[in-house]
Amino acid sequence: MTLEKLHLEHVPDDYRVYVGLFKGVTNAGHLQSQLVARNADYEYAFIDASSVLSRLQLIGAVYKALSVLLDGTIKTPNVHSEIVCSLSPSNNISEAYRRWGITATTKDIIIVKVLFPTETRAELPSAEDVWQHITENVHGAAVPFSDDELSQCTDWPKVRKYYKLNGAPALDGKGEEEKIREMSLLALGAMALRGI
Amino acid sequence: MLRCLLTNLETYAKRKISFTMTAATTSAPSTVEHEFPPPKVLLYPSSTAPQLITQGAEGRLYKTTYLFPSIPCALKYRPPKPYRHPTLDARLTRARILAEARVLVKCRRDGVPVPAVYCVDEGAGWLMMEWVEGVPVRMGINEWLGERVRDGEEVEEEEGREQKGALVDLMRRIGDAVGRLHKTGVVHGDLTTSNMMLRPTRESSGERGGGRDKVLEGDIVLIDFGLATQSTSEEDRAVDLYVLERAFGSTHPRAESLFDEVLNGYRAAFKQAGQVLKKLEDVRMRGRKRSMLG
Numbered sequence: 438m439t440l441e442k443l444h445l446e447h448v449p450d451d452y453r454v455y456v457g458l459f460k461g462v463t464n465a466g467h468l469q470s471q472l473v474a475r476n477a478d479y480e481y482a483f484i485d486a487s488s489v490l491s492r493l494q495l496i497g498a499v500y501k502a503l504s505v506l507l508d509g510t511i512k513t514p515n516v517h518s519e520i521v522c523s524l525s526p527s528n529n530i531s532e533a534y535r536r537w538g539i540t541a542t543t544k545d546i547i548i549v550k551v552l553f554p555t556e557t558r559a560e561l562p563s564a565e566d567v568w569q570h571i572t573e574n575v576h577g578a579a580v581p582f583s584d585d586e587l588s589q590c591t592d593w594p595k596v597r598k599y600y601k602l603n604g605a606p607a608l609d610g611k612g613e614e615e616k617i618r619e620m621s622l623l624a625l626g627a628m629a630l631r632g633i
Numbered sequence: 634m635l636r637c638l639l640t641n642l643e644t645y646a647k648r649k650i651s652f653t654m655t656a657a658t659t660s661a662p663s664t665v666e667h668e669f670p671p672p673k674v675l676l677y678p679s680s681t682a683p684q685l686i687t688q689g690a691e692g693r694l695y696k697t698t699y700l701f702p703s704i705p706c707a708l709k710y711r712p713p714k715p716y717r718h719p720t721l722d723a724r725l726t727r728a729r730i731l732a733e734a735r736v737l738v739k740c741r742r743d744g745v746p747v748p749a750v751y752c753v754d755e756g757a758g759w760l761m762m763e764w765v766e767g768v769p770v771r772m773g774i775n776e777w778l779g780e781r782v783r784d785g786e787e788v789e790e791e792e793g794r795e796q797k798g799a800l801v802d803l804m805r806r807i808g809d810a811v812g813r814l815h816k817t818g819v820v821h822g823d824l825t826t827s828n829m830m831l832r833p834t835r836e837s838s839g840e841r842g843g844g845r846d847k848v849l850e851g852d853i854v855l856i857d858f859g860l861a862t863q864s865t866s867e868e869d870r871a872v873d874l875y876v877l878e879r880a881f882g883s884t885h886p887r888a889e890s891l892f893d894e895v896l897n898g899y900r901a902a903f904k905q906a907g908q909v910l911k912k913l914e915d916v917r918m919r920g921r922k923r924s925m926l927g
Contacts (some may be wrong), residue, residue, distance in 0.1 A: 446698040447677040496700050501752055504674065510756065606744035622749035622763070626738035629753040633731060 439579040440568045443496065448503050452553040455567055456499070458486060458586055459546045462577035466541030475514075478570070482520040486545035486590035488537050488599060489524070491621040492582065498523035498628060499549055506551075516551045526600055526627035536599060545590040547582065548575065588617065600624045671695065672710045672759050683708070691729075691859055696764060699751045705764035706751055709733070709859075712758065726758040729859070734760055736819050736861045743817040746810055746854045765854045767833050770807065771826035774800070774885050776848045799846035801894050803831075808898020810853040811873070816903045820869045822860030825880040830854040867905075871912035874899070878917075 443454040462468075471479035482499075489495050502519035505511050513519045513530060525533035539546055548571060552561045572579070580586045597603050602623060608616055675683045675695060680702035686694045692711040699706035711726045713719070730753065740747040748763035777800060807829065814821060821828070831851035862869070874896070882889045900906040 445700055446679045446702065447674055449677055493700075497751065500700055504752065504754065507677070508673070508754070508757065605742045607742050609744065623738075623742055625752075626734075626741060626750040629750050630731070630734055630738055633755075 438564070438568050439581055440564060440571070441582050442564060443499070445496070445500055445503065448500070449507070449553075451561075452503065452551065453561065453564075454499060454503075455550045455552075455564060456495070456582050457548045457568075457571065458580050458582040458590075459548065459575050459577035460486075460580055460586075460590070461544055462546050462575060464574075464576045465539050465543040465546065468546075468575065469539050469541060469543075472538075479574070480515065480517055480550075481571075482517040482547075482549040482551075483539045483543075484521060484524070484537055484547040484549065485539050485543045486547050486587060487543075487592040488596060489547060489587060490591060490596055490624055491587060491617055492584050493618075494621045494624050494628075495524075495547060495549075495587075497621075497625045499551075501628065503551065517549065520549055520551075523628060525631065526624070527632040544577075546575070546577065547587075584617075596620075596624075600627050669693070669712050672708075672712075672757055674754065674757065674759060675708065689859075697761075699761055706761050707748065707764050708759055708761050710759045723756075727755045730755045730758055730760050733858045733861065736858045736863065737762065739863070740814065740817055740819055740855075740858075743813075745813045745817050745819070746852060747858070748854065748856060765830045765832055765856060767831045767851055767854075769827045770803070770829040770831055770853070771884055773831045773848045773851075774803070774826060774888055777845060778885065778887055780845045780848075797891065799849045800888060800891060803849045804888075804891050804894035805898035805901075806853050807877075808895040808900070809902040810855055811877070811895070812899040812902025812906065814855060815870045815873070815899075815909070816905075818863055818865050819858075819861055820864045820873045821855065821858065822862060822873070823857065824873050824877040826877075826884055828855065828857045830856055867909050867912045868916075870909045871916045874909065874913050875916045 440455050440457045443456060445454060448454075465483075468479065468483055472483065484495070499520055501523040502511075502516050505519060506516045511519055513522050518534075521537050522530055522533040524537040527533070550567050550571075552567070554561060597620075600620070600623060602608065602620055605623065607619055607623065611619060671683060671685075671693075675697060679698050681698060683695045683697040686696050686707075688694075692709050695708040695710065697706055697708050698704060709730075711730060713726070714722050717725070734750050734753045734755075737747050737750050741749055748765050750760065750762050752761040753759075810829070811821075811824065830853070831849070832854050833851050864870075877895065878892050881892050881895075896906075896910060900910070903909075
């Protein structure tokens, strides 16, 4: 099972966050149609991995979505859509879906599942249940959600454009690894401000 | 117009309050902590308990963690002010948190050494940013000066100058950081040696200097942008430098003579330094406030 459980700081213990990375997915169109149809069984954050820089950046988006969920100030239908929107440096929700969500042609997908107890669902499904549902429905190769795997999926020119990183003096004269780290930090800052 | 007036009134009230608050903090810090609860975000579980680092009139700084136990972060919180009308309070807090975050993000992108912004909740009044390791420049300089005294009180002036190499270098690095800040169109508003950190370099504890000079090593990181504004006016920039100069004069009188080195570093980093330094002459003549009447 290559589904990773994240323990995030400043998040209550009964909130569970799972994240996985799938490469060469062949049925992204089907997954997207289920999201559009609001099929409750497909309540995941499906994220186009080519638009993501690093683990840090993605997990930062997850935390941001969780913090507004806890705060009760969520602006999109649920925490999963909120994660997708948290990746955007602007407040435009449909643009966020277009850029960070999946389309029929998306090949590499990051999947995030957030589970928390509600009045109607006191008993949470186990990690195995989640994993089983994902592997039955996502047709692709599961790989570890690591910076190495992720950087192979990233479309660098696209990401640089999305976060307005072209020509940023902060990136001058830095080594490859250091550059990705700095880009992630700049992206986190842009996401935190989302254009306001 | 009304808004402007309200803000002015509020600033006035704040100054008066800040005075009493400082007095209260020094006498009984524990009760103060008890009186003002931390923001809600810090009440959720974390691997290490958030630590209150400082408390100013405007806000409080906690050390806590971001995402994982391995990533320390600074959380700046502006608590609601009971003496302010709630609507006005919410609006001011929101505006100030956002202004600070915007300035930090802009600086970071332009390569000015400042902490990265991790997360902002302007409604709740907090800002999470990168934790900067190391000590304030103030502490580094004082430690260095202190050890010089202990080494042998009356160092000959000639010899002293030679030994000041490490301090001269530090002053230039400070000037460089401030120059880059101004180049990007931001003035800090409260430049002191307490608002600059000396962050140990990655490959740290190098061979350079060694011994006493070690306390002056590290990268300069500018912090506390609570009073920063986006401005490109020579006047504002000159006032920034003036405030720093005065801060040097009062905290490190024995290093004051080296302030010119800060200006040298500033000149090297910032093309328009010439005009600013000319303005600085004017500011020195009259003080920080442009409109001093009577």
